[in-house]
Every structure is written in structure tokens, then in C-alpha cells.
Amino acid sequence: MNTFYFIAFLSIFFAILVISAKNPVHSILYLVLTFFTFTIHYILLNAQFLAIVNFIVYMGAILVLFLYTLMLMNLNRDSEPVKSNLIKIAAVIGGGCFLVTIVASLKALGASQPVVLQNPNLGLVKNLGKVLFSEYLLPFEISSILLLSATVGAVLLATKESNKQTA
Amino acid sequence: METLTTTIQSVPLNHYILLSAIIFSIGVIGVLIRRNAIVIFMSVELMLNAVNLLLTAFSVYRGDASGQVFVFFIMALAAAEVAVGLAIIVMIYRNTNSIDINVLNRLKW
Numbered sequence: 001m002n003t004f005y006f007i008a009f010l011s012i013f014f015a016i017l018v019i020s021a022k023n024p025v026h027s028i029l030y031l032v033l034t035f036f037t038f039t040i041h042y043i044l045l046n047a048q049f050l051a052i053v054n055f056i057v058y059m060g061a062i063l064v065l066f067l068y069t070l071m072l073m074n075l076n077r078d079s080e081p082v083k084s085n086l087i088k089i090a091a092v093i094g095g096g097c098f099l100v101t102i103v104a105s106l107k108a109l110g111a112s113q114p115v116v117l118q119n120p121n122l123g124l125v126k127n128l129g130k131v132l133f134s135e136y137l138l139p140f141e142i143s144s145i146l147l148l149s150a151t152v153g154a155v156l157l158a159t160k161e162s163n164k165q166t167a
Numbered sequence: 168m169e170t171l172t173t174t175i176q177s178v179p180l181n182h183y184i185l186l187s188a189i190i191f192s193i194g195v196i197g198v199l200i201r202r203n204a205i206v207i208f209m210s211v212e213l214m215l216n217a218v219n220l221l222l223t224a225f226s227v228y229r230g231d232a233s234g235q236v237f238v239f240f241i242m243a244l245a246a247a248e249v250a251v252g253l254a255i256i257v258m259i260y261r262n263t264n265s266i267d268i269n270v271l272n273r274l275k276w
Contacts, residue, residue, distance in 0.1 A: 004178045008186045015190050015213055019197030024206055031209050038216055045227045050219075050238055057242055062212070062249050069253050070205055073260055083202055091199030099192040103185065112181040118230040123223075131232045132239070143243045150247030157254035160261075 004044060011037040028067050035059050045115075047123030183224035190217035204256050204266040208249070215245050 014034040021027045035058050042051035121127050132140060190213060197210030219238045226234025256266060263270050 004182070008182070011186065012189055012193070015193045018213065019193060019201065019206070019210060024203055027206050027209060031212070034213065035216065038220055041220055042223060045223055047223050047227065047235055050223055050235055053239065053242055054219075057246060058212075058216070062246060065249060065253060066205065066209065069257060072257075073266065083200055088200045091196055094199060095192045095196035098195055099188055102188040102192075106181060106184055106188075109181075112179045112184075113228075114177055114179050115183065115224060115228045117227055122227065122230060122232055123235055128232055128235055128239075132236050135233070136236050136240075139240060143240055146247050147243060150250050154250040154254040157251070158257050 049125045049128045187217045187221035
């Protein structure tokens with residue numbers, strides 16, 4: 001039980017560091033740490049498949065993509081744009097109001113049951129694979145088309161239009 | 168595995184909702200206070216992950232595997248979103264030489 005609260009504290013701590021770090025590269029590194037704590041949360045919930053996917057896809061692929069893009073642009077602390085303090089305070093108040101709304105509606109629900117894992121192999125690869133390829137086969141195939149179109153779109157957007165001048 | 172499953176026995180569902188709400192709010196605040204387009208993207212990723220964690224907690228709470236399959240689809244969607252979004256940011260950087268979103272205020276109003 002204490003493990004959960006310790007990891008939850010680390011998640012919130014690193015998430016705050018992500019949005020408050022001045023250097024964008026530091027932001028990404030803190031985001032990696034935040035996602036690592038999320039992986040530990042998944043392991044605590046015995047969702048082993050999601051823990052591995054979170055580790056490989058998010059920390060391995062997506063964040064490295066972020067880091068590469070940022071380093072290609074060669075940005076540093078001096079070129080980092082900053083907003084005025086008034087907007088920052090207004091943003092924190094707005095986000096705080098959002099949080100208070102959710103917490104208040106949560107309090108209205110009353111006490112909750114503890115999270116108990118009834119079926120220990122719920123989040124294992126074997127069980128999830130069976131569900132994914134029987135019940136959710138069509139969404140799975142559609143998501144593959146989504147990924148393909150996203151890849152094609154990214155390549156189309158990112159290539160330089162150099163043949164426009166010659167044509 | 169037995170020790171892990173006994174670890175979560177005593178954590179109430181409310182605390183998972185609270186944690187996700189706090190992380191989501193941090194993501195919202197991050198979108199509002201930063202002007203660097205990439206950091207704004209990272210805040211969006213933070214919000215997506217908060218929702219993922221909550222879906223997993225609900226899935227374990229209900230003993231239903233559908234929630235975890237849904238998280239898998241959200242991760243595929245996030246990967247597609249990042250690929251297209253970063254391509255757009257690279258294009259903006261090439262045209263304006265900065266990734267300050269206030270440069271792109273022509274779509275405002």
C-alpha cells in the first residue's frame with residue numbers, strides 16, 4: 001500500500017518538473033521519469049502487457065522521437081519563449097479550478113471500495129491477446145490503417161517541397 | 168506475483184481517480200503556461216497517460232479486460248498523433264525559425 005503512495009508522489013513530483021523546467025531537453029528527461037513511474041503503477045496493478053508496451057512504445061519510441069526533434073531544432077534556454085506572470089497565474093488558477101471540480105464530484109460519491117484484483121492473469125499477454133484478436137479484431141485492423149495513414153502523412157508534411165520551384 | 172497483488176489490495180479506487188485527476192490538471196496547466204510547441208505536446212502526452220492509468224485501474228477494479236485493450240488502442244493513437252504533430256512542428260520551424268506558438272496567431276479570432 002505504501003509503495004503506491006510513494007510512486008504516486010514521484011509521479012506528481014516529476015509531472016510538475018516537466019511543466020516547470022526552463023530547458024525543454026530537461027522537460028523531456030523528466031517526462032521519461034514520469035512515464036517510468038507510470039510503468040511501475042501498471043506493474044503494481046499486474047497489467048504486465050501494458051507495462052511492457054508503455055516502456056517500449058512510450059519511453060522507447062515516442063520520447064526518443066521528441067528528443068530527436070528537439071535536438072534537430074537546436075533550441076536552448078535563451079531561445080525558450082516565456083509567458084507573462086499574469087497569464088501563468090491565470091493558468092494555474094484555471095487548472096486548479098478544474099482539479100477542485102473533479103475532487104468535489106469525487107467527494108459527492110462517498111467512500112470507494114479498494115481495488116482488488118479478482119483474476120490474477122487479467123493483464124497478462126495471453127489473456128489480452130485472446131480478447132484483442134476475438135472481440136476487438138476489427139478495431140485492431142482499423143488502428144493499423146490509422147498508423148499507416150499517420151506515417152504517410154508525417155512523411156508528406158515533413159519533406160521539403162523542393163520540386164515546386166523546378167516545376 | 169502474489170506479493171504484488173496483495174500490495175494493491177488496500178488502495179481505494181478514489182485514490183487512483185485522485186492521482187489521475189492531479190496529473191491531468193498538471194497537463195492542462197502545462198498547456199496553458201508554456202509557449203514552446205513541443206512542451207505543449209508533452210503536456211498533452213501527460214494527459215493521455217493519466218487517462219490510461221485510470222482506465223487500467225477501472226479495468227482491474229471491474230475484472231474486465233476491455234479497459235486494458237482500450238488503453239492499447241489509445242497508445243496506438245498517441246503514436247500516430249505524435250508522428251503527425253511533430254511533422255507539423257518541424258514544418259512550422261522551417262517556415263518561421265521558431266516554435267513559439269504566439270507566432271502562429273493568425274488563426275486567432
